[in-house]
Amino acid sequence: MSIAMAIAPHLPYLRRFARALTGSQAGGDAYVAACLEAIIAEPSLFDEELEPRVAIYRVLLGIWDSIDINRRVDTSELPHERNLDAMTPRARQAFLLTTVEGFSAAQTATILSTDESGVSDLLDEAGREIASQVATSVMIIEDEPLIAMDIEVLVEGLGHEVAGIARTHTEAAALARRTNPGMILADIQLADGSSGLEAVNELLQEIDVPVIFITAYPERLLTGERPEPAFLVTKPFEPEVVKAVISQALFFDTRAGKSSKVAAAG
Template structure:
């Protein structure tokens, strides 16, 4: 975990809802309520993540019965409740890369976090039929991701090894989720493909890449989910199931 703490919080906030705009608004609102300076060299990821989650929980407790339209309280009132502790731990460990003891400290879990994480992983399942497109130019990696998805019960509706092919496949298949690499055959990247796909088809995207720093730059095209290579099946399962759950909530 080498990313700046504020970048980790931003990515986590986006991942919770599988939505960049909602995640960024929540982070803006929660971090405005805390005294911690996320830019301080003494602020750790655990410190800033703890402040973010505590601020979110307090905002939920303090929301008025009839919040003023377009206020921060109205935003909080319109959002789903935070995921349960098991799902939060899963996201922090399997998607964000925190160690179980770090995530447990952020959430306030007193039980052995490894046991909580095992249960959360065991409970992962796809409740409704879902279709995916895999965008990956390494055949062995593409086959491995396909296998993980199929074991989850997700239909792989198409595969692509270049940005242009990804656009064609996604346009034809209209997937529920896309799993994409950053570096692809040809000049264009996975982000180029996703930007073009999103012009006509909105669906969550999980980037699985060996170059996370090129993807996670804090700008408007930063994706909701990024998994670093080498990945594990647990990383992919956590991102895919939560992504689909969040979009269907």
């Protein structure tokens, strides 16, 4: 397969990514054009041993990183990515590659010429920078004390505060009314046999916040009923996954913590 044929299916997504980096359609498309011109002039830039999509993103970011002004560029023009301008360049790249473009940590590491540990550090940095802009109060609904403590540490490590921890449907309702949280992290199987899903549905009738479900039973969230998950990961969870989902839920929320969007880490 020719390089042109390998690249062609990925160009729409490459344009999306470049537009997110530059903050404009014209700027993004100009970088994609420069990327293609560079490959035509020097085909060896496109590493054919890599997945084509990984290879083309790597070339684009190589060009991007070679221009010093891109370390300071304002990318606030895209409405749903309004917070990108306050993020450092490498953290912004890692965040967009994993959350918008859907690359794995290993693929992102290859694109950014680092390792998976480096990607994890960049995503942590992105999470902290996002939290500094949209820091909020997080309510945890979890009946297992050790898991609740782990989640509490993750939340506070990102710069948010924990409104409290509820173990049952009743406790969750009372805590939400008392603290008015900006985000909810909820298991769906609670200590008294009640449903965290039902508790969240009830709470969302009174408060409008992003929700992240953390559960060992993801199939219970795939019923077609509301709230529906935007992200679905199973217990036992990796801390980096939970931190990334928290950051995504707040970052892409059009009201910065006041939305009916639901993310699920299960």
